[in-house]
Amino acid sequence: MDPLAELKQTFFQECEELLGALEQKLQALDEGSGDPEDVNAAFRAIHSIKGGAGAFGCTGLVGFSHVFEAALDHLRSGRVAIEDAPFTLFLRCADAVADLVAAARNDEPASERPDLLAALEQVGKEPQAAAAVPTPAPAPEPAAPAAEGDAPPGIAALGNLIAMVEAKTAAPAADDGWDDEPAAATSGRDVHLRITPESDLFRRVIEPRVVLGSLPAEDIVSIRCDLSQVPPLESLDVSDCWMRFEVGLRTELSIEELHGRFDFSLANEEFEIVFPEEAEAEAPQASEAAPEPEVSSAVAADLSAILARLGPVSEAAAEPDIRPAPVEAAAPVPAATMDTAAGRTAPRAPVVETAKRQAVSVRVDLDRIDKLMNLVGEIVITQSMLVECVRSLPYDVHAKTAEGMLTLSRQTRELQDHVMAVRAQPVKAVFQRMPRLVRELAQTLGKEVRLVLEGENTEVDKTIIEELADPLTHMIRNSMDHGLETPDERVAAGKPPEGTIKLIAEHRAGRIVISVTDDGRGIGRERLLAKARSRGLVGTDERLAPEEIDQLIFAAGLSTAEAVSDISGRGVGMDVVRRNVESLGGRISVDSDPGRGCKFTLALPLTLAVLEGMVIRCGGDRYVIPIASVIETQHLAATPIERLPFGQEVLRWRGEVTPLYRLGAVMGSTGATDENIIIIAENERGNTIGIAVDEIVGQQQVVVKSLEANYGTVNGASAATILGDGLVALILDIDSMLRLAASGGRAFQSDLKMAG
């Protein structure tokens, strides 16, 4: 792939993570965490997005992010108290940023959000009048504001400085004292730029021409390139940049605007803005300001990392021999220095973050992991094949190899576990998208909804995660549209006006169980039943238990919405969800409590790739039952079997009447069956059943192979696997088997003898 496109791809991937972090932090703040670290994290996220967007020329995204970032910065600097901040607005802005990222990704035109921009511009406006005026006072001595607040001192100080500069540009009327100097910068005066790019400039896909080109050409008075740093030819690495530039400007641009010009090409420590006429006057303060960040190097990890980066630069500033031009031996004015220093922390943050991430994780193409996983699957099959081969060897040879085989199988299993762990991802990836959905829907529907997420860190195979988004979205939409009442209705029903939807993920019996619970009105059974009757899904004189009526919600073409809305109600809702979920080898069920709410429960396998199975034989065929569904096994002979009046065989198990199914009959096994064993298994709803089989062959990890890929759905089985002898065995699906048993085999029941 074209390296730039690849970089861009990576940027968008990172954007997704950053957006997730942004939203999460804002959400936490919205819920009242009040943690300045959350503010910082949100700020860093949006800043990183802006930086990347600039590098890739996504102007719409840059513009919006910039304003958003500025608004968040008011919080960071403490100019707007965290408690007073409009997080709802920020969350909507985060959504807008997500839209812009998506637009940029698909090369679509970005939608302008003037409403949000205007709202963002307002942030900090009112408090500014009061707060901005006092703050300039301590500014020249950054140490003073550093001591206040619980933010790490260096950062707080720097944040304040940014705020001041911004306050100045935003409200020139409030200027006094120190603030007048930058104001003067707007009247076309001499500015000296010292550009000292780091040696990795080219590797960041930036070249000096681009850097200089970002300045208005008509303002440039002089450019001097300093090549004194270029190393001798023999030690010169052409990919390093050793050029230094001195640029004289006569410009009307403010410091901030000048900074903006370099925002995407240079880190803030790579250039310096100097006003020659004030250079000497303010020198003492500047030299104090410069080393200041080093003092704070003991703060939180990433901050110290940021400051660690700042440290050397500050030292560099103090070392005359690195300085190319002797003219500026005196340190720059505070205005410039402080602005530079203030800007430093933020723009460097993404770099530090990247560095940190590289240390702990590697970004791997999912395709590669899939290949790895397939290969491991093949090894598992080969290994079980070997085990069977070895078993048939003469004893003395067998004994020698057996130990090795044992080790091999242990290692194979370990390998498999590790590969699975690589693929495992917290459901957070999907859950994260839901708050936005809820927010947007709540607005559309005019309902007040609180979304509670639990168990976001529950890990599931990546393949499952990807498939979860649609069903979950649908379920939440359903709950919001049909389940929850409007605030008025809720109040009338004696409930709080704000509805609650809980989205919970947990591991249970080798499955991941995800539930969506709302405290709304529950399923309107009468209406549902009437509708089902009118569509002929239920006979007019058929009596259904309330629970059975609830299950009708999954029937195709049924919607209880009185009016078809944009959100749901087209009748393609829950039946699609059910089909999606079932195609993943999962189940969905619903429990409704009229007037009090409704709960949808999804149960999915943890992975689509491997499962622990019990291999059983029935007649001439072997099957695999997922261990997770097996409760216990017992001998058929020792179990009294009774018959219900209508013929169903049952057994008593732990005092319960449990239906018994003969696997050979249900699955149409070949050959004569001779049932010896009863396997007590559990279906999705937690009901137990007995399955009579001939023999338990063993227990092993099996690689799940799709039957749908080359054939189609097989009743009674969720998938197939390959056993050690290379033959295929079906993986039984208890629920599907029960339905098969209930239907009595239906079509294509044939007496044809199928060779095994």
Added chain:
Amino acid sequence: MTMTLQLGEKHFSSPQPESAARRIVTFKVGERTFGIDVGMVREIKGWQATTPLPHAAPHVRGVLNLRGVILAVYDLRTAIGLGATDATATHVIVVVDVADKTAGLLVDSVSDIVDVPVSAVRPAPDLERDERGLIEGLVLLESDIVALLDLAAVIRDGGAEAQPRTSRAA
């Protein structure tokens, strides 16, 4: 006893212009000769035991493992209404690509690969017994008449006795 004949794509990858000739793999079920375009054949392998599927159509012989991929094997003999093949080691499974799926076709033996001019392909005659609409055309060879199979039809509704013939317009 699994003899695998790999028909690597390199042998047949040159696209045959429709006007020139069709390269056809012919195989036998009993005395009948059938054929399919060579491009659809992925490989030919000896009979291998399959795992039956519960309540599948009669011509669905079962599933087998082809190097880690599970595919269904269809009994052509059953599909054309001659009952089930009593498979032995001499029987052959023709692995074919149909639409986006891979399937196996159980036949008695593979006979030949022949190049026939497109003009030699006749449309399937509207016979009383056209093997239940499974035939796409006929090729007249000197010694034989080859029935070109509509594989998708074989797999979809082969052997479904109840399948009305008229349902296939093409």
